Amino acid sequence: MRRDVLxxxxxxxxxxxxxxxxxxxxxxxLRARARRLAMPRDGGGGAVAGKALLCCRIAAERYGLALxxxxxxxxxxxxxxxxxxxxYLLGVTxxxxxxxxxxxxxxxxxxxxxxxxxxxxxxxxxxxxxxxxLRVDALESIAAVDAGSLxxxxxTGNGLPQRFVAGIGSDGLIVLDIGKILALxxxxxxxxxxxxxx
Amino acid sequence: MTNAAQYSLxxxxxLRRKLFLVAMAFNLVLAGLIVFNVMVxxxxxxxxxxTDMAARQRMLSQKFAKEVVxxxxxxTQDAQAxxxxxxxxxxxxxxxxxxxxxxxxxxxxxxxxxPAEIRGRLADQAALLRQYETAAAVYxxxxxxEKLKDMLAVQTQLSESAETVVAMVTSAAxxxxxxxxxxxxxxxxxxxxxGMLISNLIAREIADPLAACSVAAxxxxxxxxxxxxxxxxxxxxxxxxxxxxxAMLGSQRDITLQIRTVCDSLTGSAAAILSSAxxxxxxxxxxxxxxxxxxxxxEEISLSGKQVAERSRQVAGTAEAVxxxxxxxxxxxxxxxxxxxxIREQTETVAENIITLSxxxxxxxxxxxxxxxxxEQSNLVxxxxxxxxxxxxxxxxxxxxxxNEIKNLADQAKEATSQVRxxxxxxxxxxxxxxxxxxxxxxxVESGREKSTLSEQVIRQMSDNIQDSAHAFQQIVGATNQQQxxxxxxxxxxxxxxxxxQQTAVTTAQLERASLDISQLGHKLARTLEKFRL
Numbered sequence: 245m246r247r248d249v250l251x252x253x254x255x256x257x258x259x260x261x262x263x264x265x266x267x268x269x270x271x272x273x274l275r276a277r278a279r280r281l282a283m284p285r286d287g288g289g290g291a292v293a294g295k296a297l298l299c300c301r302i303a304a305e306r307y308g309l310a311l312x313x314x315x316x317x318x319x320x321x322x323x324x325x326x327x328x329x330x331x332y333l334l335g336v337t338x339x340x341x342x343x344x345x346x347x348x349x350x351x352x353x354x355x356x357x358x359x360x361x362x363x364x365x366x367x368x369x370x371x372x373x374x375x376x377x378l379r380v381d382a383l384e385s386i387a388a389v390d391a392g393s394l395x396x397x398x399x400t401g402n403g404l405p406q407r408f409v410a411g412i413g414s415d416g417l418i419v420l421d422i423g424k425i426l427a428l429x430x431x432x433x434x435x436x437x438x439x440x441x442x
Numbered sequence: 443m444t445n446a447a448q449y450s451l452x453x454x455x456x457l458r459r460k461l462f463l464v465a466m467a468f469n470l471v472l473a474g475l476i477v478f479n480v481m482v483x484x485x486x487x488x489x490x491x492x493t494d495m496a497a498r499q500r501m502l503s504q505k506f507a508k509e510v511v512x513x514x515x516x517x518t519q520d521a522q523a524x525x526x527x528x529x530x531x532x533x534x535x536x537x538x539x540x541x542x543x544x545x546x547x548x549x550x551x552x553x554x555x556x557p558a559e560i561r562g563r564l565a566d567q568a569a570l571l572r573q574y575e576t577a578a579a580v581y582x583x584x585x586x587x588e589k590l591k592d593m594l595a596v597q598t599q600l601s602e603s604a605e606t607v608v609a610m611v612t613s614a615a616x617x618x619x620x621x622x623x624x625x626x627x628x629x630x631x632x633x634x635x636x637g638m639l640i641s642n643l644i645a646r647e648i649a650d651p652l653a654a655c656s657v658a659a660x661x662x663x664x665x666x667x668x669x670x671x672x673x674x675x676x677x678x679x680x681x682x683x684x685x686x687x688x689a690m691l692g693s694q695r696d697i698t699l700q701i702r703t704v705c706d707s708l709t710g711s712a713a714a715i716l717s718s719a720x721x722x723x724x725x726x727x728x729x730x731x732x733x734x735x736x737x738x739x740x741e742e743i744s745l746s747g748k749q750v751a752e753r754s755r756q757v758a759g760t761a762e763a764v765x766x767x768x769x770x771x772x773x774x775x776x777x778x779x780x781x782x783x784x785i786r787e788q789t790e791t792v793a794e795n796i797i798t799l800s801x802x803x804x805x806x807x808x809x810x811x812x813x814x815x816x817x818e819q820s821n822l823v824x825x826x827x828x829x830x831x832x833x834x835x836x837x838x839x840x841x842x843x844x845x846n847e848i849k850n851l852a853d854q855a856k857e858a859t860s861q862v863r864x865x866x867x868x869x870x871x872x873x874x875x876x877x878x879x880x881x882x883x884x885x886x887v888e889s890g891r892e893k894s895t896l897s898e899q900v901i902r903q904m905s906d907n908i909q910d911s912a913h914a915f916q917q918i919v920g921a922t923n924q925q926q927x928x929x930x931x932x933x934x935x936x937x938x939x940x941x942x943x944q945q946t947a948v949t950t951a952q953l954e955r956a957s958l959d960i961s962q963l964g965h966k967l968a969r970t971l972e973k974f975r976l
Contacts, residue, residue, distance in 0.1 A: 269861070269865075273854075273858060276854075277854060280850065280854075296828070296832055296842075298825065298828075298829070311828060311829060311832040312832045312833065314829045314832075315829065316826055316829060317822060317825045317826055317829065318822065318826075319818075319822065365822075383821065383822070383825060385849070385853075386825070386828050386846065386849070
């Protein structure tokens with residue numbers, strides 16, 4: 245019995261050593277990094293070929309936002325719900341001393357609500373001096389998309405979610421129309437009130 | 443003679459009396475005949491006396507004549523006495539009565555009175571006698587010869603008259619004798635006929651029942667008991683015989699019935715005895731076989747008992763060896779217990795080391811989380827930089843390249859941290875496994891120590907038990923020897939049982955034969971009894 249336990253312990257130790265062999269792992273990592281560095285620089289200039297989009301994830305879908313209409317991204321650590329407002333207005337948050345409204349894209353796009361304890365990020369869209377936050381579940385990357393390759397959904401649909409979609413990419417990326425999102429009534433009222441306050 | 447009343451007087455008489463009566467009757471008839479004869483003979487005697495008397499009259503008349511003549515001549519003669527005798531005789535002949543038969547001796551006789559016809563003759567004779575007397579007197583008076591002649595003529599007439607009376611008396615006597623002969627012949631014939639009838643009747647009365655009895659007896663002899671009982675029609679000895687015969691028939695029938703019943707039951711019993719004897723024979727054979735088997739078994743038991751004794755001896759020796767080995771085993775177990783204790787201590791050390799390793803792995807994980815956070819912040823910075831570069835349009839193009847590069851680095855750092863986290867998770871899992879294994883090892887060591895303690899107790903107990911067993915086996919050896927002696931006695935007893943069983947088998951065979959004989963005898967008896975028809 246004692247021998248058995250020892251054998252199993254030895255086997256377990258050997259496996260841990262195998263995985264934790266940092267030499268092999270580090271070599272593979274460095275190799276990948278060198279391959280990435282050896283790629284031509286034009287890959288980063290993809291924005292020149294089309295429109296630069298910030299890819300993010302909301303629920304299980306990937307969404308794209310035009311990079312030139314954004315002002316900032318940050319982690320949404322806390323927000324304050326505002327009573328008496330529609331469900332898609334998540335609340336307000338504090339951005340370096342300024343109060344900004346944050347929209348809940350899950351509610352706006354009719355997607356299932358996220359987990360209560362999940363981490364969240366906010367993308368601030370620039371709208372004529374006023375910045376509105378859009379809550380997303382994760383930030384992914386910057387991508388360049390040709391405007392011509394987007395498929396525009398038919399205007400016949402009367403559902404709200406389709407109103408905010410500018411087009412759908414070939415890889416399933418949904419490009420949102422930030423202007424239409426910001427044209428929501430609550431934000432208009434909000435803006436007037438905000439001016440009065442400021 | 444219980445049933446004498448229901449028969450007639452004759453039928454109810456005993457045979458002996460019947461015969462006696464018949465004989466008496468014959469005697470009476472005979473006596474009558476004798477009396478009759480005697481009477482006839484007496485009559486005949488008187489007749490002959492009468493005849494004599496009548497004939498003497500003739501002789502007396504001649505004597506009288508002679509005396510008269512003589513008297514005439516001068517010779518004194520008692521002629522008057524002769525005349526008186528003649529007169530008296532004639533009176534007796536006529537009237538019956540006393541008469542002098544012989545004048546010289548004076549003998550007298552009794553005469554019967556004469557019948558009417560003869561009396562007439564006698565009256566004539568009396569007249570002649572008176573003439574004769576008168577003539578005689580005349581003669582004597584005159585003494586003349588012519589008177590004598592007259593007297594002699596009268597005497598001749600008197601003689602003839604006497605002759606005639608004699609002839610008449612004789613013929614009357616002859617007629618009486620003839621009548622008597624006829625009467626006797628007739629009476630004898632009648633008596634003979636009646637006697638034949640009676641004897642025939644009696645003979646039939648005797649012979650018929652005897653013949654019926656004989657026929658019935660022959661039938662009984664032939665075995666026919668179904669015949670009707672004899673009919674009793676009288677109360678004499680034959681009836682007794684018939685009743686006895688009937689009683690004999692009835693009792694024989696009952697006896698035969700009983701014998702038949704008994705014979706049936708005898709046959710049944712004989713068959714039962716036979717089957718029992720056969721079963722007993724079979725049982726005896728089985729018993730003999732069983733005794734044989736038991737003997738074999740007992741011999742085997744004896745053999746195995748010897749083996750047991752031998753084995754027990756061996757085992758007793760082995761048990762002592764085992765007991766000494768048990769002491770060695772006890773030492774070994776104590777050493778094993780100490781070794782277990784050492785293992786337990788080492789395992790506890792290993793467990794502590796593993797716990798330390800786990801804590802350190804956790805610290806590494808926290809560091810990795812920090813690094814991941816830094817990578818995310820870098821990513822965020824890179825994205826913001828890209829946004830700023832997009833704002834700056836052409837001027838920000840280079841900056842966007844830098845921002846992109848920063849983002850790539852941040853992604854790589856994130857990827858590396860996630861890989862490290864995966865490795866750490868695996869390590870943590872391994873550590874957890876190790877902790878569990880160590881705990882298990884500790885438990886096993888603990889249980890091993892308990893088991894070795896238990897083993898120690900067990901071995902000690904076993905050692906004690908083995909010593910007990912050694913004693914027990916020695917006792918077994920002793921007991922087996924006694925058992926051996928007992929088994930020899932059992933074998934001897936079985937041998938005797940076997941002999942007795944063989945004797946029983948012989949006896950049973952005899953019994954079987956005897957019962958078979960009885961059965962056959964019963965059948966024979968039954969066949970014999972079948973002759974009797976009931």
